[in-house]
Amino acid sequence: MTADTAPEVSADTSVLRALRKIRGPQTQRNREFWLLLFSVLISGCAIALVQLGALGTIDPMILLISGGLAILVFALHIVLRFVASDADPFVLPIATLLTGLGIAMIYRIDIAQHNTGWAAYSTKQLAWTAISMAGAIALVIALRNYRVLYRFTYLSGLAGILLLLLPFVPGLGDTGANADVWVSIGGIFAFQPGEMAKIFLAIFFAGYLVRTRESLSSVGKRFLGFTWPRMRELGPVIVVWLLSLGIIVSQRDLGTGVLIFGMFIVMLYVATGKTSWVLIGLAMVAAGVAAATQILSYVQGRFHNWLDAFNPELIEADGGSYQLVQGIFGLAHGGLIGTGLGQGRPHLTPLAESDYIIPSLGEELGLIGLFAILCLYMVFVSRGLRIGLAGQDDFGKLLATGLSFTIALQVFIMVGGVTRVIPLTGLTTPFLAAGGSSLVANWLIVALLLRISDRVRRQPRVVIG
Numbered sequence: 001m002t003a004d005t006a007p008e009v010s011a012d013t014s015v016l017r018a019l020r021k022i023r024g025p026q027t028q029r030n031r032e033f034w035l036l037l038f039s040v041l042i043s044g045c046a047i048a049l050v051q052l053g054a055l056g057t058i059d060p061m062i063l064l065i066s067g068g069l070a071i072l073v074f075a076l077h078i079v080l081r082f083v084a085s086d087a088d089p090f091v092l093p094i095a096t097l098l099t100g101l102g103i104a105m106i107y108r109i110d111i112a113q114h115n116t117g118w119a120a121y122s123t124k125q126l127a128w129t130a131i132s133m134a135g136a137i138a139l140v141i142a143l144r145n146y147r148v149l150y151r152f153t154y155l156s157g158l159a160g161i162l163l164l165l166l167p168f169v170p171g172l173g174d175t176g177a178n179a180d181v182w183v184s185i186g187g188i189f190a191f192q193p194g195e196m197a198k199i200f201l202a203i204f205f206a207g208y209l210v211r212t213r214e215s216l217s218s219v220g221k222r223f224l225g226f227t228w229p230r231m232r233e234l235g236p237v238i239v240v241w242l243l244s245l246g247i248i249v250s251q252r253d254l255g256t257g258v259l260i261f262g263m264f265i266v267m268l269y270v271a272t273g274k275t276s277w278v279l280i281g282l283a284m285v286a287a288g289v290a291a292a293t294q295i296l297s298y299v300q301g302r303f304h305n306w307l308d309a310f311n312p313e314l315i316e317a318d319g320g321s322y323q324l325v326q327g328i329f330g331l332a333h334g335g336l337i338g339t340g341l342g343q344g345r346p347h348l349t350p351l352a353e354s355d356y357i358i359p360s361l362g363e364e365l366g367l368i369g370l371f372a373i374l375c376l377y378m379v380f381v382s383r384g385l386r387i388g389l390a391g392q393d394d395f396g397k398l399l400a401t402g403l404s405f406t407i408a409l410q411v412f413i414m415v416g417g418v419t420r421v422i423p424l425t426g427l428t429t430p431f432l433a434a435g436g437s438s439l440v441a442n443w444l445i446v447a448l449l450l451r452i453s454d455r456v457r458r459q460p461r462v463v464i465g
Contacts, residue, residue, distance in 0.1 A: 150210070
């Protein structure tokens with residue numbers, strides 16, 4: 001380098017440094033702000049309509065509490081402006097709107113059942129929503145680079161297994177539930193560790209498949225137009241399949257077993273691109289369900305309730321199809337446009353605030369309102385899948401895809417169950433249903449998707465031409 005060119009290079013470097021300090025307009029965050037404002041307004045209007053429809057007056061107290069939650073949402077928005085300015089602008093507003101609609105409907109059921117104070121499900125849901133949003137803010141701030149999770153692949157797998165086994169620890173398991181999936185501390189604080197286990201297992205599956213994708217996708221025998229894997233590659237699939245069956249048998253939890261195995265098969269397909277893995281997964285699901293139907297009485301009961309729901313003897317039987325039939329009648333009562341918030345009778349269905357939150361919303365918002373909610377889920381999942389497919393590193397791609405598919409599969413299982421498309425299982429509808437552990441886990445998924453999307457948008461792109 002000559003003496004004449006050195007000052008020019010130095011000047012160019014100074015200009016570049018100065019330009020880096022100039023922050024351009026944050027288009028994504030500005031879009032997110034207006035969408036968040038719209039979501040908060042819709043949620044507040046839903047709570048006000050519930051009060052007017054059910055009470056005939058407006059109680060300002062719950063609106064003030066909801067306003068406090070809105071402050072937490074906008075606090076997360078401000079945090080994103082500083083630490084993840086390129087994060088996806090649709091994920092947070094959709095999660096906020098779904099959570100707000102869920103709180104409004106849970107509050108409406110509390111009014112019908114005369115639940116007040118801490119005994120009200122809406123009060124607990126508001127508290128858990130605050131905890132969930134605070135956890136999401138903490139995760140976004142602490143996790144500057146999601147790739148650090150790749151180092152803890154096997155530790156995450158161990159954590160997921162331990163969480164699933166936690167209900168069997170003497171003194172912790174809650175034996176009062178229909179399924180052995182709850183943990184109670186001191187008889188006061190109860191949570192479902194399987195909700196957090198799905199996040200740790202998604203991290204484990206993503207890290208494991210990144211390490212083994214070459215052997216899983218490049219070897220095998222051709223048969224019937226597909227490349228079938230060798231037995232050594234089938235080992236992990238069989239292990240996860242047996243784990244899922246173990247959950248179904250030991251915890252009497254059909255939903256979590258199907259969810260974990262389905263998430264693994266989808267991530268396996270994304271990692272390898274081989275259709276044979278999907279066919280193998282579907283065959284193993286069919287075999288597992290067939291075996292469980294023949295062996296486990298409670299699985300048989302769910303199938304009987306599904307196939308012959310309107311049988312009077314089955315409706316009146318203990319553990320029969322009464323709940324399912326009541327939910328279907330509620331949806332029929334709502335019709336196309338619904339009865340209006342606060343003017344239906346969703347409380348007649350058992351567990352209307354949790355397992356049957358979809359029929360509750362369908363009765364008062366109608367088919368149109370229910371379709372709008374399903375469209376919100378569709379956009380949420382599609383944004384998550386887009387985040388994964390746009391990434392250039394395999395770990396982030398698999399993690400975002402796995403987490404997004406988890407939300408999609410939960411929605412399909414619950415909506416399909418309450419509408420009698422498939423047998424009902426014991427999962428929760430993400431963001432909507434009453435339940436603290438589910439809400440915390442889903443908001444942590446939101447935080448992870450925001451972090452991954454920010455990193456993906458910041459990655460340099462290869463320009464050809």
